[in-house]
Amino acid sequence: MRFHVITLFPDICKTYTDSSILGRAQKTYKGKGSKTKGKKIAVEYYNPRDFSTNKHKKVDDRPYGGGPGMVMAAEPILKAWQKAVGRKQDQKKVKTLIMSPRGKQFTNTLAKQYAKQYDHLVLISGRYEGIDARVKKALKADEVSVGDYVLTGGELPALAIIDSVSRQVPGVLGTFESLEDERVSSGEMYTRPEAIKFKDKHYKVPKVFLSGNHADIEKRRGK
Numbered sequence: 193m194r195f196h197v198i199t200l201f202p203d204i205c206k207t208y209t210d211s212s213i214l215g216r217a218q219k220t221y222k223g224k225g226s227k228t229k230g231k232k233i234a235v236e237y238y239n240p241r242d243f244s245t246n247k248h249k250k251v252d253d254r255p256y257g258g259g260p261g262m263v264m265a266a267e268p269i270l271k272a273w274q275k276a277v278g279r280k281q282d283q284k285k286v287k288t289l290i291m292s293p294r295g296k297q298f299t300n301t302l303a304k305q306y307a308k309q310y311d312h313l314v315l316i317s318g319r320y321e322g323i324d325a326r327v328k329k330a331l332k333a334d335e336v337s338v339g340d341y342v343l344t345g346g347e348l349p350a351l352a353i354i355d356s357v358s359r360q361v362p363g364v365l366g367t368f369e370s371l372e373d374e375r376v377s378s379g380e381m382y383t384r385p386e387a388i389k390f391k392d393k394h395y396k397v398p399k400v401f402l403s404g405n406h407a408d409i410e411k412r413r414g415k
């Protein structure tokens with residue numbers, strides 16, 4: 193899976209995608225038997241500012257029809273998109289998502305679907321009051337929201353989507369990390385030590401987790 197992030201703030205995002213599991217998934221690594229295995233994911237960044245034809249590299253303007261704030265202009269974003277995936281032969285393998293608090297709610301089910309169905313995900317992050325609506329039309333993009341709250345930019349939503357879709361790409365999670373089949377989260381979890389102390393109070397791992405009885409443990413975890 194290749195992610196293409198269109199954002200005015202690539203550096204904020206890179207720090208995240210280059211770390212931990214996502215960072216590892218972007219590197220070629222030696223698999224069993226020293227065979228070189230391929231990268232599982234790639235993340236590329238495109239800054240609309242680099243595609244602005246304005247001499248001040250302006251990427252926003254006042255809204256037609258009035259109203260507060262500024263709107264991200266369509267053309268630098270469309271040019272960035274062209275650079276990212278415009279020349280891909282099989283456009284059926286390309287999905288374009290615009291981050292928007294008014295979009296359809298992003299879910300784990302969608303993450304699975306995207307991982308399975310597409311080779312390229314383009315994520316467009318808005319700033320200011322949002323993005324010129326012609327971007328959605330021209331790119332036949334879907335608007336997605338990561339929740340019923342408003343953020344100052346689409347970078348965190350784009351990262352959330354990259355993160356959850358990547359987990360669904362075979363081989364991204366190692367043997368130590370688990371991919372859920374049906375459930376969304378793992379329920380109650382504990383690790384060493386067995387007892388901890390905080391503000392004069394002791395907190396112990398419930399006995400059932402030490403019992404080795406997997407049926408009871410699963411039950412306790414609410415599965």
Ligand code: SAH
Nearest residue numbers: 291292293318322337338342343345346349
């Ligand atoms: N007044 C605007 C809000 C813009 S917020 C409106 O009503 O739509 C600025 C940018 O942050 C948006 O363009 C979008 O890309 C991103 N954003 C904010 N909250 C979001 C959310 N819950 N999900 C996805 N993107 C969000």
